Amino acid sequence: MSLGAAPGRRTAREARHPSARPGSAAAVEVVRGGLGVLHLLAARGGAPDRATGARRGGVAAFHRVLGLRQLVEAVVLRRVDTPDAHTVAAVVDATHAVSMLPLLLVGGRWRRLGASQLVIAVGLGVAEALLVGRGRRR
Numbered sequence: 001m002s003l004g005a006a007p008g009r010r011t012a013r014e015a016r017h018p019s020a021r022p023g024s025a026a027a028v029e030v031v032r033g034g035l036g037v038l039h040l041l042a043a044r045g046g047a048p049d050r051a052t053g054a055r056r057g058g059v060a061a062f063h064r065v066l067g068l069r070q071l072v073e074a075v076v077l078r079r080v081d082t083p084d085a086h087t088v089a090a091v092v093d094a095t096h097a098v099s100m101l102p103l104l105l106v107g108g109r110w111r112r113l114g115a116s117q118l119v120i121a122v123g124l125g126v127a128e129a130l131l132v133g134r135g136r137r138r
Contacts, residue, residue, distance in 0.1 A: 024130075024131060025077070028077075028127045028131065030074075031124070031127075032073060032074040032124060033071055033075070035067075035070050035120065036066075036071035036072075036074060037071070040063065040068070042067075043060045043061070043067060044060075059109065059113065073089060073092065083133075086128045086129075086131045086132045087132050089124075089125075090126075090128035093124045094125045096121040097117075097118050097122050097125065100117045100121065101118070102114075103115075104118070
């Protein structure tokens with residue numbers, strides 16, 4: 001229950017999203033948006049390769065794309081905030097986690113990046129799934 005609702009009545013947001021605890025969706029989206037900003041900052045750094053001194057474009061591009069996706073997803077989820085939207089976000093996170101598995105075989109910085117992304121994607125996917133709960137009973 002929100003403090004703004006009359007006793008015994010739910011707010012419009014609570015009626016749209018009855019299974020979530022108040023504020024939990026916002027917390028997940030703040031974390032997602034923060035990760036997006038961190039990715040964009042990591043892409044901006046563009047550390048040079050130790051051996052050649054050349055910039056590593058592949059990792060920076062990875063961070064840019066992922067940062068933009070996380071920010072857009074956080075804004076859309078915060079705006080829409082329905083169980084269906086959070087279910088789609090959980091599926092997107094699960095797909096991202098699976099797509100990181102091949103990076104674990106590559107080695108080096110890509111393995112570290114893939115492993116960290118796998119953990120983050122699983123964590124966000126579980127958080128989104130917990131927001132939705134078991135769904136509606138028919």
